[in-house]
Structures are given as structure tokens and as C-alpha cells.
Amino acid sequence: MRELKGLYSALLGAFHEDGSINEKGLRQIIRHNIDHNKMDGLYVGGSTGENFMLSTDEKKRIFEIAKDEAKNDITLMAQVGSINLKESVELAKFVVDLGYDAISAVTPFYYKFGFDEVRHYYETIVADVDTRMVIYFIPFLTGVNISVDQFAKLFENKKIVGVKFTQGDFYLLERMRKAFPDKLIFAGFDEMLLPATVLGIDGAIGSTYNVNAARARQIYELTRANKIAEALEVQHVTNDLITDILDNGLYGTIKLLLAEQGIEAGYCREPMKGYTPEMRARAKEIYKKYF
Numbered sequence: 001m002r003e004l005k006g007l008y009s010a011l012l013g014a015f016h017e018d019g020s021i022n023e024k025g026l027r028q029i030i031r032h033n034i035d036h037n038k039m040d041g042l043y044v045g046g047s048t049g050e051n052f053m054l055s056t057d058e059k060k061r062i063f064e065i066a067k068d069e070a071k072n073d074i075t076l077m078a079q080v081g082s083i084n085l086k087e088s089v090e091l092a093k094f095v096v097d098l099g100y101d102a103i104s105a106v107t108p109f110y111y112k113f114g115f116d117e118v119r120h121y122y123e124t125i126v127a128d129v130d131t132r133m134v135i136y137f138i139p140f141l142t143g144v145n146i147s148v149d150q151f152a153k154l155f156e157n158k159k160i161v162g163v164k165f166t167q168g169d170f171y172l173l174e175r176m177r178k179a180f181p182d183k184l185i186f187a188g189f190d191e192m193l194l195p196a197t198v199l200g201i202d203g204a205i206g207s208t209y210n211v212n213a214a215r216a217r218q219i220y221e222l223t224r225a226n227k228i229a230e231a232l233e234v235q236h237v238t239n240d241l242i243t244d245i246l247d248n249g250l251y252g253t254i255k256l257l258l259a260e261q262g263i264e265a266g267y268c269r270e271p272m273k274g275y276t277p278e279m280r281a282r283a284k285e286i287y288k289k290y291f
């Protein structure tokens with residue numbers, strides 16, 4: 001079984017202006033993450049992949065393209081979560097058949113699901129597949145909070161091996177690390193990679209790693225080697241970059257930065273907004289400033 005620890009890019013979606021999948025661009029982004037960024041893994045079908053705006057067939061196609069392009073060059077984790085539980089089950093089977101190394105699922109969102117429903121959701125997704133599940137915990141977007149005691153209940157299922165922790169609560173992260181030394185914890189906020197690494201994460205999954213992989217690797221490795229002051233310098237530059245990216249529109253700006261490197265990362269999917277001339281110009285300035 002392949003090691004899941006390490007740094008993952010959350011794979012961007014590449015779309016044509018009409019919203020259809022840009023396969024050529026998607027393949028270029030995947031190769032860039034493998035050959036240039038030297039990532040340990042790719043997280044396919046997450047928020048960064050604009051997954052929640054796609055049809056089941058489109059999700060499947062992206063999972064297929066990613067596997068076909070990456071082969072076994074990199075660890076592949078597929079985000080299959082959806083509030084259509086039947087779709088999640090179908091996607092989990094689909095990616096396991098494709099040979100993905102692990103699955104992940106966002107907590108069910110929109111309705112205020114209780115913990116028993118959340119638990120049932122994860123149990124159902126993993127029931128008929130032989131794979132490892134990483135819970136995707138992102139309360140600021142889903143409104144779903146899970147306590148340490150509730151995580152303990154979810155982790156009773158041995159197929160549930162970890163959590164992608166997209167939360168700025170370092171007290172909770174420390175409690176999780178102490179309570180679950182054998183579970184995998186992946187940091188989800190790129191701007192907090194250094195403190196999360198100090199607390200003993202097993203890896204990180206992020207959108208900005210598509211363009212900022214070298215700095216992320218430095219932060220991760222320097223922190224693990226206890227060179228905190230040096231790591232902090234790199235985190236400062238990284239956070240200046242992330243602040244500029246967020247100000248200009250997160251996924252669109254990352255795509256425009258990739259375009260500066262000759263990668264056809266394309267457009268975002270509606271209802272995300274298209275590119276204005278100002279946004280394109282600002283992305284060029286950001287590129288010059290940081291790369």
C-alpha cells in the first residue's frame with residue numbers, strides 16, 4: 001500500500017470559457033505538479049477542483065484523466081463527498097476501480113446534519129470499498145463542526161485513516177494530534193503550514209501549492225528540521241503571495257499564474273466569475289513579484 005503522508009496539490013479544475021472540461025489544460029496542470037512541483041500527491045475533486053459545481057459524469061471524467069496522466073507517479077486521493085450520498089458511494093467505487101490510493105469526503109453540508117447522520121454518511125461511503133478514507137473537515141465552508149470525541153467515534157472504523165484539517169484552530173489541532181497519534185492529519189490552510197507542521201501534521205493539501213510548491217516544501221522541511229526562523233521567512237513571503245492571490249480571486253488567479261508559465265489552466269466554472277482585464281493585469285504583477 002502506498003504511503004499517504006506528504007505534500008499534495010489540490011488539483012485545479014481546467015475549463016474552457018463555456019465551462020466544459022479542458023482536458024489538455026488539466027493534463028498540463030497534473031504534469032506540472034509531478035514534474036516541476038515534485039509533489040508527493042494530488043488531491044483530486046476538492047474545492048480547488050470546483051468539484052461541487054460539476055455533474056457526476058464530469059467528476060468521473062476528471063478522476064479518469066488524473067489517473068491516466070499521473071499513472072503511478074504520485075499518490076492520488078479522490079474527494080468523493082457530496083450531499084447526494086448515492087453519488088458519493090458511486091464515485092468511491094469508481095475511483096477505487098481506477099486504482100486511486102485513497103478517498104476523501106467533505107462532511108455533508110447545507111442541511112444541518114447531526115453527528116449520527118454524518119457518521120452514517122462516512123460509514124456508507126466506505127462500506128463496500130477496500131480503501132482508505134480521509135475526512136475532509138472544512139467548517140468555515142460547510143458549517144459542520146466535529147469534536148475530538150466525535151472524531152474518535154468516526155475513527156473507530158479502521159478504513160477511516162485521517163483528516164484533512166482545514167481549520168485555523170490550533171488548540172483543536174493539538175488535541176487531535178495528541179488523541180490520534182496513529183491517524184493521518186493533513187493541514188488544509190497553506191498560510192498556516194508552519195504552525196501546523198510544528199504541531200506534528202503528516203502532510204498538507206493546498207490550492208496554492210499548484211504554483212508555490214517550492215516554498216511550501218521549504219517551509220515543511222525547514223520546520224521539521226527545527227529551523228523555525230528560516231521557515232518563518234519563507235512563510236512570510238508565502239503569505240504575502242497568498243494575500244495577493246486571495247485579494248484578486250483565489251482559483252482564477254492561481255490559473256492565471258500557471259498561464260504565465262505556459263500552462264493552459266483555463267477558466268473557472270460558472271457561477272464563479274470570469275476574468276476581467278484588471279484581474280489579468282494584477283495576476284501578471286503578482287507573477288513578476290513572486291516568481
Ligand code: HMN
Nearest residue numbers: 010046047048166188189190205206207
Ligand atoms: C481542496 O479541497 O481543494 C483543498 O484541499 C482545499 C484547501 O484546503 C484550500 N482551501 C480552499 O480553497 C477553501 C486551501 O489551500 C486554501 O485555498 C489556501 O489555504 C488559501 O486560503
